[in-house]
Amino acid sequence: MNAIELSPEVARALDNGAPVVALESTIITHGMPFPQNLEMARNVEAEIRDGGAAPATIAVIDGRIRVGLDDEAMQALAKTPQSQVMKLSRADLAVCVATGRTGATTVAATMICAKLAGIEVFATGGIGGVHRGAENSFDISADLQELAQTPVTVICAGAKAILDLSKTLEVLETLGVPVIAYGQDQLPAFWSRESGLKAPLRMDSAAEIARAAAMRKTLGIPGGQLVTNPIPVQAEIPRATIAPIVDQALADAARHRIAAKAVTPYLLQRIFELTEGRSLEANIELVLNNARLGAKIAAELSAITD
Numbered sequence: 001m002n003a004i005e006l007s008p009e010v011a012r013a014l015d016n017g018a019p020v021v022a023l024e025s026t027i028i029t030h031g032m033p034f035p036q037n038l039e040m041a042r043n044v045e046a047e048i049r050d051g052g053a054a055p056a057t058i059a060v061i062d063g064r065i066r067v068g069l070d071d072e073a074m075q076a077l078a079k080t081p082q083s084q085v086m087k088l089s090r091a092d093l094a095v096c097v098a099t100g101r102t103g104a105t106t107v108a109a110t111m112i113c114a115k116l117a118g119i120e121v122f123a124t125g126g127i128g129g130v131h132r133g134a135e136n137s138f139d140i141s142a143d144l145q146e147l148a149q150t151p152v153t154v155i156c157a158g159a160k161a162i163l164d165l166s167k168t169l170e171v172l173e174t175l176g177v178p179v180i181a182y183g184q185d186q187l188p189a190f191w192s193r194e195s196g197l198k199a200p201l202r203m204d205s206a207a208e209i210a211r212a213a214a215m216r217k218t219l220g221i222p223g224g225q226l227v228t229n230p231i232p233v234q235a236e237i238p239r240a241t242i243a244p245i246v247d248q249a250l251a252d253a254a255r256h257r258i259a260a261k262a263v264t265p266y267l268l269q270r271i272f273e274l275t276e277g278r279s280l281e282a283n284i285e286l287v288l289n290n291a292r293l294g295a296k297i298a299a300e301l302s303a304i305t306d
Helices: 008-015 026-031 036-050 071-079 093-098 107-117 142-149 165-174 206-219 239-255 260-274 278-305
Strands: 004-006 020-023 054-061 064-067 086-088 103-105 121-123 153-156 179-182 201-203 225-228
Touching (some): 020 036, 026 071, 026 103, 064 107, 086 093, 093 107, 121 278, 165 179, 201 206, 206 225, 239 260
């Protein structure tokens, strides 16, 4: 049974060897409120098209993996209450498809679907990682294991700043995932350009990143690459400003006993409230910035494989 449906735009691009950039859908359903989520999704796709690539927003709709959404499907997804949309990772993607339900793809699920469709580049906001207190909770995102086994180059603004960034980096190093900082020596920290952590690798051009991805394939090395792209200067919330706000949001989550997949949406909403909307504005800008870099990398990779 073929459970994947490509949009005409994505199918045409893949048939012609043109660049394609995958996009997740959890950011639409669980990351931002309506109508900002719909406006953001449209603008991200526009940035990718302006960069000469085809956008492929991925979601499961009525049991079909849709790779590329038309505007009608995008609007419907953006308006659907969170309670009616499964938040899909590796563990539950197949269940959602098999039971005919609707679900939004996280980083891990988007990587799986992108690989199935033949897409090698994926732009997102931030990846999941090791949650604070993981030494007791063992709460570690499936995104990290996915990066170790699925050959997709993922562009993000770093791991989400609500996480334990140093432990996230350690796990990625243990799993053999190339962690590349774009244009700087430090890892970015989502809303902030710097995390205080030195990046294992630095690359300064999309062409370098594309060549590294192509070489991994040539050498038969499994897994993908993580490209961390700092938020634009004008949009960042400095680490000294955001850190105490994140700490307060985490304390609030613990007090309300928020757990499992509910943690990240709760924290993002609480930080939005505490920053009076500034975190959402920054989030939108970093996603657009990652989309632009994703289109460049996809174009370079397409030129290598031609």
